[in-house]
Amino acid sequence: DSGVTQTPKHLITATGQRVTLRCSPRSGDLSVYWYQQSLDQGLQFLIQYYNGEERAKGNILERFSAQQFPDLHSELNLSSLELGDSALYFCASSRPGLGSDTQYFGPGTRLTVL
Amino acid sequence: GQQVMQIPQYQHVQEGEDFTTYCNSSTTLSNIQWYKQRPGGHPVFLIQLVKSGEVKKQKRLTFQFGEAKKNSSLHITATQTTDVGTYFCAGRETSGSRLTFGEGTQLTVNP
Numbered sequence: 001d002s003g004v005t006q007t008p009k010h011l012i013t014a015t016g017q018r019v020t021l022r023c024s025p026r027s028g029d030l031s032v033y034w035y036q037q038s039l040d041q042g043l044q045f046l047i048q049y050y051n052g053e054e055r056a057k058g059n060i061l062e063r064f065s066a067q068q069f070p071d072l073h074s075e076l077n078l079s080s081l082e083l084g085d086s087a088l089y090f091c092a093s094s095r096p097g098l099g100s101d102t103q104y105f106g107p108g109t110r111l112t113v114l
Numbered sequence: 115g116q117q118v119m120q121i122p123q124y125q126h127v128q129e130g131e132d133f134t135t136y137c138n139s140s141t142t143l144s145n146i147q148w149y150k151q152r153p154g155g156h157p158v159f160l161i162q163l164v165k166s167g168e169v170k171k172q173k174r175l176t177f178q179f180g181e182a183k184k185n186s187s188l189h190i191t192a193t194q195t196t197d198v199g200t201y202f203c204a205g206r207e208t209s210g211s212r213l214t215f216g217e218g219t220q221l222t223v224n225p
């Protein structure tokens with residue numbers, strides 16, 4: 001158990017819909033990262049937040065957005081869903097500092113778009 | 115931007131054989147990390163290498179960081195079925211920049 005929680009575990013929805021994925025980082029971790037992993041693919045970095053502010057952006061589509069709240073939990077919003085958005089979405093957290101930037105991954109949310 | 119390439123993409127071995135995955139960065143790295151993802155699971159941190167030429171061991175796993183800090187390798191001696199999974203390297207270009215993950219090497223071990 002990494003200490004990072006993600007809800008829901010599974011999500012099945014239809015094309016054109018909007019969903020929200022939630023992540024709670026490890027206690028004390030200020031950074032949250034979102035990754036997308038399609039079937040048998042690598043980890044595609046989407047976005048990073050640090051203490052409530054956007055820190056880095058990867059290959060995140062305009063239909064996707066995220067935010068980190070004052071209590072440090074984060075939400076990833078996916079809208080106008082397409083079949084190709086079906087994937088595992090991982091959240092990871094870290095506590096940036098000298099030699100302490102290990103990322104701890106949550107169990108992931110499996111999104112299926114029908 | 116920074117690219118981290120990993121080879122091979124897939125590796126099938128017989129139990130007891132050795133296994134090596136290689137990671138190459140397009141830029142010099144400040145550090146490199148390795149993660150393992152079991153089938154159906156999430157990536158789990160294995161180790162971090164920081165110094166040029168650094169070698170670290172964890173039981174049957176040996177991790178190396180190249181002298182130029184642009185490449186790294188993970189070697190598993192005498193693989194076991196518990197080693198099955200995908201191994202990712204992740205490089206950090208400078209202190210404070212984000213990690214860039216390689217595509218991963220998916221290891222299958224036949225008993």
